[in-house]
Amino acid sequence: YPAVALWHRYRLDNDLTFARRYWPMVKSAIDFVLTxxxxxxxxxxxxEAxxxxxxxxVLxxxxxxxxxLDCGLKLADLLGEPQPAWRLAKDRLSCAIRNAPHRFDRLQDRSDFAMDWYYPALAGVLxxxxxxxxxxxxxxxxxxxxxxxxxxxSEPWVTVAESCELALALLSLGARAAACALLDAQLNHRDGDGAFWMGWQFAEQIVWPRERPTWTQAAAILAFDARLGASAASDVLISR
Known part of the structure; x- marks a missing residue:
């Protein structure tokens, strides 16, 4: 996952020195994952498994x-270190997600989780x-x-992070009106200082849990940036 963060950082400031500094870590991480x-x-x-x-x-x-892998390949080309094996691995992974659903979530049915639903669309696999x-x-x-x-x-609980990620998936598909409506709804789930609560339990009409995780704030920042085009990296998670 650091490949996405490093590509995002490079797109923000075009700092090639910073990208080159962390490239060995990204390369080692991806090489390990592909084993x-x-x-x-x-x-x-x-x-271990x-x-x-x-x-x-896990889908x-x-x-x-x-x-x-998509962002890692962009970094590889940027730094003049092409990784053809990564490209082949990415193609094989794409083929599996598109055509071999039986290869995923074999030991546990995760279809009840929103991330299993929208992540293939969010990541641009499909x-x-x-x-x-x-x-x-x-x-x-x-x-x-x-x-x-x-x-x-199965739970009467909406969460800001999942809602913002779903909005990113919709933006990537050009469904801007639906994405904006989804993001506008998240503005109701903030504390007095403007930070986003993790979620809203709508059966009981309460904030639950009363936590404001960093990943929730990050998802909101990325989604609203993609909506507004505020930064040079606003399209990193919506480009295909």
Missing amino acids: LQHPEGDISWSQ FGTGADDA AGNASIFKS SPGASFARLEARAPRFAVLGRGCRCVA
């Missing part, structure tokens, strides 16, 4: 790895048509009109 890729293309959730009865591939995690079809098919389970995106389909 856990199966011939079918999916990537195991842990080194790889090749054992506990082996599994949301693999979609994130796809985006990481075609626009397939992304729209996936989002539309499961929207009734997760989308709550005027509130946001449920974190878990």
